[in-house]
Amino acid sequence: MLAQAHTFTIDGLLARHVAVEVDVRRGLPCFTIVGLADTAVREARERIHAAIANSGFDFPAGRITANLAPGDLRKAGAGLDLALACALLAASGQLRGDGLARVALFGELGLDGSVRAVRGTLAVAHATRRAGLRTLALAGARAREATLIDGLDVAVVESLRSAAGVLCGDAGDPLPACASEPRPGVGCDGAGGAACGAGGNGAGGGTPGVGSGACAGLDLADVRGQAHAVRALVIAAAGAHNLLLSGPPGVGKTMLAQRLPSILPPLGTAEAVEVTRIHALHAAGVRSLVRARPFRAPHHTATVAGLLGGARPGSVGEAVLAHHGVLFLDELTEFSRASLESLRQPLEDGRVVIARASHSSAYPARFMLVGATNPCPCGYAGVEDRCSCGAAAIARHRRRLSGALLDRIDLLVELQLERAAPAGPTVSSAQARAAVAEARERQARRLAGEPVSVNAHMDARMLARHVRIDERARQLLELARRRGLLSGRGQHRVLRVARTVADLDASAHVGARDVAAALALRPDGAAGGERAA
Numbered sequence: 001m002l003a004q005a006h007t008f009t010i011d012g013l014l015a016r017h018v019a020v021e022v023d024v025r026r027g028l029p030c031f032t033i034v035g036l037a038d039t040a041v042r043e044a045r046e047r048i049h050a051a052i053a054n055s056g057f058d059f060p061a062g063r064i065t066a067n068l069a070p071g072d073l074r075k076a077g078a079g080l081d082l083a084l085a086c087a088l089l090a091a092s093g094q095l096r097g098d099g100l101a102r103v104a105l106f107g108e109l110g111l112d113g114s115v116r117a118v119r120g121t122l123a124v125a126h127a128t129r130r131a132g133l134r135t136l137a138l139a140g141a142r143a144r145e146a147t148l149i150d151g152l153d154v155a156v157v158e159s160l161r162s163a164a165g166v167l168c169g170d171a172g173d174p175l176p177a178c179a180s181e182p183r184p185g186v187g188c189d190g191a192g193g194a195a196c197g198a199g200g201n202g203a204g205g206g207t208p209g210v211g212s213g214a215c216a217g218l219d220l221a222d223v224r225g226q227a228h229a230v231r232a233l234v235i236a237a238a239g240a241h242n243l244l245l246s247g248p249p250g251v252g253k254t255m256l257a258q259r260l261p262s263i264l265p266p267l268g269t270a271e272a273v274e275v276t277r278i279h280a281l282h283a284a285g286v287r288s289l290v291r292a293r294p295f296r297a298p299h300h301t302a303t304v305a306g307l308l309g310g311a312r313p314g315s316v317g318e319a320v321l322a323h324h325g326v327l328f329l330d331e332l333t334e335f336s337r338a339s340l341e342s343l344r345q346p347l348e349d350g351r352v353v354i355a356r357a358s359h360s361s362a363y364p365a366r367f368m369l370v371g372a373t374n375p376c377p378c379g380y381a382g383v384e385d386r387c388s389c390g391a392a393a394i395a396r397h398r399r400r401l402s403g404a405l406l407d408r409i410d411l412l413v414e415l416q417l418e419r420a421a422p423a424g425p426t427v428s429s430a431q432a433r434a435a436v437a438e439a440r441e442r443q444a445r446r447l448a449g450e451p452v453s454v455n456a457h458m459d460a461r462m463l464a465r466h467v468r469i470d471e472r473a474r475q476l477l478e479l480a481r482r483r484g485l486l487s488g489r490g491q492h493r494v495l496r497v498a499r500t501v502a503d504l505d506a507s508a509h510v511g512a513r514d515v516a517a518a519l520a521l522r523p524d525g526a527a528g529g530e531r532a533a
Contacts, residue, residue: 003090003097006104007083008127009075010120012314012361013278015127018080019069022087027063033084035068038076047078047109048085055113055160060092074359076313078108079118082137085109086163099167103135103155104128113160117141122280125149126273137166140176144287145280147175148273218259220432221425225418226252232413232521234432237263238439239455239500241493242347242369242408244332247415249379253372257328260370262429264326265437266291271324274364278316278323294325294367300334304342309363310354319346322367332371333400340405343369347408350457366457369409373401383417410456410493411521439503455496455503463492467499472512480519494518 002023008015018035031045052059066084068075083105089095106124107115117139125146128136136146137155146154155172157163166172223230229245233256236243245253267275272289279294280286298306298318309317319327329335346352350366376394380386389397406412444453446466452458458466469477477494480486486494495510497518502510 001091001093003087003100005083005087005090005100006131006133007080007106008104008120008124009073009080010077010123010281010314011073013123013281013316013320013363015120015123016073017127017131018073018075018083020080020083020087021067021069022084022091023065023067024060024088024091025063025065029061029063031064031066033066033068035066035071036074037068038074040078041068041075041080044078044081044084044109047081047111048088050111051081051085051109051113051160052089054111057089057094057160058092060088064088064091077118077120078116079106079120079124081109082107082115082157082160082163085160086167089164090167095164096168099169102133103137103167104131104133105163106136106138107157107163109160115139115157115159115163117143120281121145122148122277122286125152125154126277128152135166137163137172140173143175148276148286148289218262219429220259220263221428223252223255223259223425226256226415227426229256229413229415230426230432232411233260234263234427234435235497235500235504235521236260236368236370236411237432238436238504239410239443239496240368241410241456241497241500243411243413244371244373244406244409245413245415246373246375248374248381248383248417251415251417253415254330257326257330257370257372259429260326260328260368261293261295263432263436264293265433265440267293267324275324278320278364282316282321294322295328296322296325296367297328297330300329300331302335302339304336304339307339308342308346308352308354310356310361313359314361316363317352319343319352319365319367320363323364325367327367327369329369329371332373333397337400337402340400341402344404344408347405368456371409375414407487407489407493410497413521435504438506439500442503442506443500455500458496458499460492463495467495467510469495469498469510469515470512473498473510473515476512476515476519485519485522490522494522497521 005020007018007020009018033042033045049059086095086100086105090097090100106118108118110116121138121142122145125136126149129149129152135153135155137157138146140156140158143154143156146152155166156175157166158173162173220230232243237260245256247253267290272291275294276286276290279290296318305311305317307317307319309315309320346365347369352363352365354361375381376387376389377397378387378389381389381394440454443455447453450462477491481491498510498514501514501517
């Protein structure tokens with residue numbers, strides 16, 4: 001007898017539909033699973049045998065063949081256990097098979113017949129709805145993730161017996177209550193949905209990411225002085241521009257970067273679903289959509305795999321976890337050259353492509369890069385006579401940031417130690433956030449119909465359509481280009497920043513003053529390195 005069930009396997013950040021076909025025939029007892037299954041799936045035979053027997057069902061004594069279609073898609077993880085067991089019960093006549101056509105099953109089986117939660121629930125729930133299935137049956141521990149997807153019925157099944165009941169028309173087990181009320185975007189166990197603070201996934205040597213509350217309470221009003229740097233931070237937030245802060249130790253580079261999340265607008269609904277789906281694969285559980293933009297700050301010992309992913313199949317790095325948010329690299333010049341150069345593609349394309357001999361995967365990575373660096377190895381170059389570095393050491397330090405990487409950074413800001421008593425705060429986070437929100441609304445209206453919504457993501461064609469400059473502004477750009485201060489890419493980035501400056505000033509046109517402000521925030525050699533041609 002033949003039966004078919006529906007389930008999903010996690011492939012990177014996506015959930016792929018898998019049709020589980022089970023055939024039971026007379027013959028010597030054996031249980032064979034085919035369909036490019038990994039070790040965890042093949043081991044399901046023993047778990048399913050024990051779970052069926054311990055749940056009061058009869059394990060069929062015959063030749064059992066389970067096929068996981070499509071056959072050319074690699075199946076990984078223990079999430080296929082429940083579908084395999086239910087299809088086997090239906091094929092052996094112990095369960096009505098009509099319910100299998102409308103319910104997706106996702107979960108790992110214990111030997112006692114209990115159903116355990118598996119990571120990737122949000123992605124599976126989203127894929128279930130897209131596949132046209134009405135109901136998703138899974139363990140209660142992560143069922144709240146699935147309820148975030150509209151238009152999907154979620155059936156909680158804590159055991160194989162409960163799953164059989166759901167397939168026969170029962171309601172399933174009750175949804176378990178959270179032990180404690182979590183913060184927004186945070187799982188019932190307190191795992192962060194969006195990290196704000198130190199981040200890492202093990203491969204890069206970083207410390208584990210912490211919840212979004214790590215940056216709670218930080219305000220731009222805490223910053224004294226450095227008015228030009230605060231203005232640059234607001235411009236970066238308004239247009240989603242990349243930013244590099246350079247200056248001696250203690251001048252406030254890290255302090256400024258940590259307050260960037262406080263002035264960023266919340267995620268839109270589509271962005272929130274995408275970010276939550278990414279973080280749900282790496283957190284213990286989420287209860288609500290992540291609304292705060294991710295803020296990732298890996299340690300400078302992070303490797304290429306730590307930043308981009310690929311340490312193991314399906315693993316992602318800090319650049320992907322920072323999608324629609326901020327990737328903050330403190331002590332930028334202490335990162336390895338290979339790690340920094342690996343960021344060039346995602347900074348340009350907004351995605352990470354990991355190519356291996358057997359497969360290739362692409363992940364979204366549209367983030368703001370914020371870096372902080374000292375001007376020399378000791379950090380005090382240009383501060384009276386405190387610098388102890390020789391010319392050769394300073395040159396080596398500056399060459400650690402290539403011109404190609406610097407050319408992808410929109411704003412380069414030099415901070416200096418202020419001799420006079422610091423002035424009061426220039427702006428609070430609430431005031432800056434309101435200005436940023438208004439500027440982004442202007443961008444969204446102007447870019448309606450385009451595939452992007454912020455200035456930093458406009459390509460050359462969009463710039464030609466939406467950024468018109470006067471003759472005086474054109475002359476400023478031409479002068480900078482003749483002096484060798486701008487490459488073609490650099491000119492486009494200056495125009496994007498100028499458009500953002502105009503948006504903050506509520507100006508419909510980009511004038512010479514806006515272009516001059518953008519050029520002033522892009523000084524040649526602010527952090528060293530050779531300019532890209």
